[in-house]
Amino acid sequence: MVTKITKGCVIYNSPTSLGNKTGGWRTMKPVVDEEKCKKCNICWQFCPDSSIEPADRKANKAIKINYDYCKGCGICAAECPFKAITMVMEEK
Amino acid sequence: MYEVRFHGRGGQGAVTAAEILAVAAFSEGKYTQSFPVFGVERRGAPVAAFLRMDDKAIRARYQIYEPDAVIVLDPSLISVVDVSAGVKSDGVIIINTTKHPSDFNFDSKKVVTVDATGIALKNKLGSATNPIVNSTILGAYAKVMEIMGKKGKTGINALLDAVRYKSPAKKEENVAATKEAYETAKV
Amino acid sequence: MxxxxxxxxxxxxxxxxxxxxxxxxxxxxxxxxxxxxxxxxxxxxxxxxxxxxxxxxxxxxxxxxxxxxxxxxxxxxxxxxxxxxxxxxxxxxxxxxxxxxxxxxxxxxxxxxxxxxxxxxxxxxxxxxxxxxxxxxxxxxxxxxxxxxxxxxxxxxxxxxxxxxxxxxxxxxxxxxxxxxxxxxxxxxxxxxxxxxxxxxxxxxxxxxxxxxxxxxxxxxxxxxxxxxxxxxxxxxxxxxxxxxxxGRKYSKIEYYGDRDAEVVFVAIGSLCGTLKDWIDEHRAKGQKVGLVRIIVYRPFPFKELKAALANAKIVAVVDRSISLGYGGPVFSELAAAFVNDAKRPLFKSFIIGLGGRDIKLNDFENIYNAASADLKAGKVNEKMHWVNINKEML
Missing domain, CATH: 3.40.50.970 (Thiamin diphosphate (ThDP)-binding fold, Pyr/PP domains)
Known part of the structure; x- marks a missing residue:
C-alpha cells in the first residue's frame, strides 16, 4: 500500500511506533529471575524503549519484559541492584 | 505639494513638531507625510524631520532636498548645520530666536523669528536647560503662512487642535504657547 | 472605518x-x-x-x-x-x-x-x-x-x-x-x-x-x-x-502603471514605486511613453500576469533593491528566466538600487530610463548590471 503524503506531513494514525516491532533487532535478551526481583522498578525507569512492564508489589508481581519491542541493550541488566536480570544469547 | 524641513537636536521634538503640523494639515483635508532623518535619534545631536502636504495622495518616498519652508527649533544649530540648504527662492526660514529677521541673511530668503524658548518657558514647557519648543514654534509657521498665502497654509485653529491632540501632558499650556507665538512672531 | x-x-x-x-x-x-x-x-x-x-x-x-x-x-x-x-x-x-x-x-x-x-x-x-x-x-x-x-x-x-x-x-x-x-x-x-x-x-x-x-x-x-x-x-x-x-481598495498580484504600449517598462517592488510613479507622470507629461510593473505578490511568482503585462515591452528595466551576490538582481534573474523559452521576448536589463537605505530620487529613474533606452536603441544590453547612484570614487 502506498503511503499518502498529508498536508504538512501530519501523521494521523499515531502512535505508529506500536507497529514497528523492534524486538527483531536483538542479539541478546534480558531474562528476569522472578525470585531475585525485589520489585524496585529501577529497570523500568532506565529502559530507553519503554519495554518493561513495571512490577506490582501488592500483587507480588515481578517486572516483565516486552519482547516485541525490547532491543536487548542490556541497560536493565546493568542497572538491576539485585542481579535479577541476565542477558542471554537469542537462540534463533 | 508643500514641503517643510525641521531642524532640531535629538530630544527637542523636531519629529513631533512635524507630526503636529501633519495632524493639523490632515484635519483640514490635506494628505500628509512626515518622517525623520532615519536612524540618528541621539540626544543633542543635530536632527532633521520632514513634512509633505498635498491635496492628493503623496507617493514620493525620498528626503526633502528643496523645502518650501524650514523651521529651526534651536538657533545654536545655525553655525553647525546649513539650515538654508536647498530652500526654494520663494521659501521661508522660521527661527526660534530673540533676534529680528533682519539680523539674518540667507541669500535674501524670507526669515521669520519668534522667541519660542521664552514663550515655552513662560508657559512652563520644559526647563531652562531643556525648553520644549516644538509646539510653540508652529504658531509662527501658521502666522507666516497666513500672510504669505502659501500652499502650506494651516489654520491657527486646526493647529491649536492638533497641538492639544498631540500633547501628552500640559495640553492647555502648549496651546497657549502656540497661540502666543502666532501672535508675536516677527514676520 | x-x-x-x-x-x-x-x-x-x-x-x-x-x-x-x-x-x-x-x-x-x-x-x-x-x-x-x-x-x-x-x-x-x-x-x-x-x-x-x-x-x-x-x-x-x-x-x-x-x-x-x-x-x-x-x-x-x-x-x-x-x-x-x-x-x-x-x-x-x-x-x-x-x-x-x-x-x-x-x-x-x-x-x-x-x-x-x-x-x-x-x-x-x-x-x-x-x-x-x-x-x-x-x-x-x-x-x-x-x-x-x-x-x-x-x-x-x-x-x-x-x-x-x-x-x-x-x-x-x-x-x-x-x-x-x-x-x-x-x-x-x-x-x-x-x-x-x-x-x-x-x-x-x-x-x-x-x-x-x-x-x-x-x-x-x-x-x-x-x-x-x-x-x-x-x-x-x-x-x-x-x-x-x-x-473598496483594489489589489492584484502585480500592478501596471503608465502606458500599456510603452517600449521601456520598469519592474520593481515596494515603496520606490511611489517615487517612480511620480517620475512616470512627469515623463508622460512630456509626451513620452513609459510603464511600470509593480510586484505585490512575489511568491507564488506571478508568471502569467508578468508575461501578459510585459507583452508589448521592448526592454524591461528590472530595479532590484537587493542583490544575489555573485549573480545579480534576484527579480531580474527570475523574470528573465521566466521568458527564456519564449521566441518573442523583450530585452532585460538589471539595475541595483537603494541598498542599505540609500535615498532613491526622481533623478535615479531618469538615469535608469536613459541607460535602458540607449540599450534598446543599440538592440542589445551592454552591461551585466547597472548600479544606480553609486559613488565609484569611493572604490
Missing part, C-alpha cells in the same frame, strides 16, 4: 490587532520593533483579551514558538527584520513544510556586515525559497491591508502556507501618513476565526507533527509543497477580490 495618521509599523500592528491572533511570539529588532511594542501594549491594556504575547529570547525562538503555537491550531503572527529574519531561516522552512499559516510582518532591511539598520529588501528576498507566500506593500495602507489579507490567504483550507508581508524599513515603517483603519466588525466578517483541520492539538486524537521523511518520501513532500505555493495564486486573487468588495 476611521482615517488616522500613523507610522507604517504601527499600521502593521493595527492589522495584527484587528486579526485578533491567539498567540504573538516576538523579539524586537529595528525597524520592526513598533509591532511587538504595540501588540504587547494591546494585550497588557486588555484590548486583545484572548491573545497571548510571548516575549522570547531571539528571533529563532520567536519563529519556533510561532510554529508550536500554530501547530496547536492557534492563529499566530509575529514580526521581524533583517538579521532577525535571517536568524529565523531554518524555522521558516519548517513552518512551510508543516503547512502552518503563520503571518509575519517583515520590516525590510539590509543585512550585515557592515551593520546597517536601513531599508532594502535583501532580508525577505533571501528567504524566497522557503515555501512562504510573499506580499510587498508600497505604502502603510497597503501594508495594513495586505497583512489582513495574509491571514485569510494563509489560513484558507486550499492554501495553508505561512505568509510574510514586507514593507520597506524606515521609508515606510517610520513615516507617518494617513491610513484608513477598517472597523473591527468588518474585519471579523472578512476574517473568521481560524479553525485548523490539518494540524491541531487534541489529546483525544493524537497526531505526529514534524516527523522525519526518508528519501523514499521526501521528494513527494517537496513536490506537494511546491504545488501548494503555486496553486495559492487563484485563492490570492479571490481574497483580493473579496477584500475590494468589502473595503
Amino acid at each position: 476611521s482615517r488616522k495618521i500613523v507610522k507604517g509599523a504601527e499600521a502593521m500592528a493595527i492589522a495584527g490587532k484587528l486579526a485578533k491572533p491567539d498567540v504573538v511570539p516576538a523579539f524586537p529588532i529595528t525597524p520592526s520593533t513598533t509591532f511587538p511594542e504595540k501588540m504587547s501594549e494591546y494585550v497588557a491594556c486588555g484590548e486583545l483579551p484572548n491573545t497571548e504575547f510571548v516575549p522570547v529570547e531571539s528571533e529563532h525562538s520567536a519563529m519556533s514558538a510561532a510554529i508550536a503555537a500554530s501547530a496547536t491550531g492557534a492563529r499566530t503572527c509575529t514580526a521581524t527584520s533583517s538579521q532577525g529574519l535571517a536568524l529565523m531561516h531554518e524555522m521558516l522552512f519548517i513552518a512551510a513544510g508543516m503547512r502552518l499559516p503563520i503571518v509575519l510582518f517583515d520590516a525590510n532591511r539590509a543585512l550585515s556586515a557592515p551593520l546597517n539598520i536601513w531599508g532594502d529588501q535583501q532580508d525577505s528576498i533571501s528567504e524566497r525559497d522557503a515555501g512562504w507566500i510573499h506580499f510587498y506593500g508600497e505604502n502603510a495602507q497597503e501594508g495594513l491591508d495586505l497583512m489582513l489579507m495574509a491571514f485569510r490567504v494563509a489560513e484558507d483550507k486550499r492554501v495553508l502556507l505561512p505568509t510574510m508581508v514586507g514593507i520597506d524599513g524606515f521609508v515606510l515603517t517610520h513615516t507617518s501618513e494617513p491610513v484608513d483603519v477598517p472597523e473591527q466588525k468588518a474585519v471579523d466578517d472578512f476574517l473568521p476565526q481560524y479553525k485548523a483541520e490539518h494540524c491541531y492539538l487534541d489529546p483525544e486524537r493524537p497526531t505526529t507533527v514534524g516527523a522525519f521523511a526518508p528519501p523514499e518520501y521526501y521528494m513527494e513532500t517537496r513536490y506537494q509543497l511546491d504545488e501548494a505555493v503555486h496553486s495559492s495564486g487563484p485563492v490570492i486573487d479571490e481574497v483580493f477580490a473579496d477584500f475590494e468588495k468589502r473595503f
Whole structure:
C-alpha cells in the first residue's frame, strides 16, 4: 500500500511506533529471575524503549519484559541492584 | 505639494513638531507625510524631520532636498548645520530666536523669528536647560503662512487642535504657547 | 472605518490587532520593533483579551514558538527584520513544510556586515525559497491591508502556507501618513476565526507533527509543497477580490502603471514605486511613453500576469533593491528566466538600487530610463548590471 503524503506531513494514525516491532533487532535478551526481583522498578525507569512492564508489589508481581519491542541493550541488566536480570544469547 | 524641513537636536521634538503640523494639515483635508532623518535619534545631536502636504495622495518616498519652508527649533544649530540648504527662492526660514529677521541673511530668503524658548518657558514647557519648543514654534509657521498665502497654509485653529491632540501632558499650556507665538512672531 | 495618521509599523500592528491572533511570539529588532511594542501594549491594556504575547529570547525562538503555537491550531503572527529574519531561516522552512499559516510582518532591511539598520529588501528576498507566500506593500495602507489579507490567504483550507508581508524599513515603517483603519466588525466578517483541520492539538486524537521523511518520501513532500505555493495564486486573487468588495481598495498580484504600449517598462517592488510613479507622470507629461510593473505578490511568482503585462515591452528595466551576490538582481534573474523559452521576448536589463537605505530620487529613474533606452536603441544590453547612484570614487 502506498503511503499518502498529508498536508504538512501530519501523521494521523499515531502512535505508529506500536507497529514497528523492534524486538527483531536483538542479539541478546534480558531474562528476569522472578525470585531475585525485589520489585524496585529501577529497570523500568532506565529502559530507553519503554519495554518493561513495571512490577506490582501488592500483587507480588515481578517486572516483565516486552519482547516485541525490547532491543536487548542490556541497560536493565546493568542497572538491576539485585542481579535479577541476565542477558542471554537469542537462540534463533 | 508643500514641503517643510525641521531642524532640531535629538530630544527637542523636531519629529513631533512635524507630526503636529501633519495632524493639523490632515484635519483640514490635506494628505500628509512626515518622517525623520532615519536612524540618528541621539540626544543633542543635530536632527532633521520632514513634512509633505498635498491635496492628493503623496507617493514620493525620498528626503526633502528643496523645502518650501524650514523651521529651526534651536538657533545654536545655525553655525553647525546649513539650515538654508536647498530652500526654494520663494521659501521661508522660521527661527526660534530673540533676534529680528533682519539680523539674518540667507541669500535674501524670507526669515521669520519668534522667541519660542521664552514663550515655552513662560508657559512652563520644559526647563531652562531643556525648553520644549516644538509646539510653540508652529504658531509662527501658521502666522507666516497666513500672510504669505502659501500652499502650506494651516489654520491657527486646526493647529491649536492638533497641538492639544498631540500633547501628552500640559495640553492647555502648549496651546497657549502656540497661540502666543502666532501672535508675536516677527514676520 | 476611521482615517488616522500613523507610522507604517504601527499600521502593521493595527492589522495584527484587528486579526485578533491567539498567540504573538516576538523579539524586537529595528525597524520592526513598533509591532511587538504595540501588540504587547494591546494585550497588557486588555484590548486583545484572548491573545497571548510571548516575549522570547531571539528571533529563532520567536519563529519556533510561532510554529508550536500554530501547530496547536492557534492563529499566530509575529514580526521581524533583517538579521532577525535571517536568524529565523531554518524555522521558516519548517513552518512551510508543516503547512502552518503563520503571518509575519517583515520590516525590510539590509543585512550585515557592515551593520546597517536601513531599508532594502535583501532580508525577505533571501528567504524566497522557503515555501512562504510573499506580499510587498508600497505604502502603510497597503501594508495594513495586505497583512489582513495574509491571514485569510494563509489560513484558507486550499492554501495553508505561512505568509510574510514586507514593507520597506524606515521609508515606510517610520513615516507617518494617513491610513484608513477598517472597523473591527468588518474585519471579523472578512476574517473568521481560524479553525485548523490539518494540524491541531487534541489529546483525544493524537497526531505526529514534524516527523522525519526518508528519501523514499521526501521528494513527494517537496513536490506537494511546491504545488501548494503555486496553486495559492487563484485563492490570492479571490481574497483580493473579496477584500475590494468589502473595503473598496483594489489589489492584484502585480500592478501596471503608465502606458500599456510603452517600449521601456520598469519592474520593481515596494515603496520606490511611489517615487517612480511620480517620475512616470512627469515623463508622460512630456509626451513620452513609459510603464511600470509593480510586484505585490512575489511568491507564488506571478508568471502569467508578468508575461501578459510585459507583452508589448521592448526592454524591461528590472530595479532590484537587493542583490544575489555573485549573480545579480534576484527579480531580474527570475523574470528573465521566466521568458527564456519564449521566441518573442523583450530585452532585460538589471539595475541595483537603494541598498542599505540609500535615498532613491526622481533623478535615479531618469538615469535608469536613459541607460535602458540607449540599450534598446543599440538592440542589445551592454552591461551585466547597472548600479544606480553609486559613488565609484569611493572604490
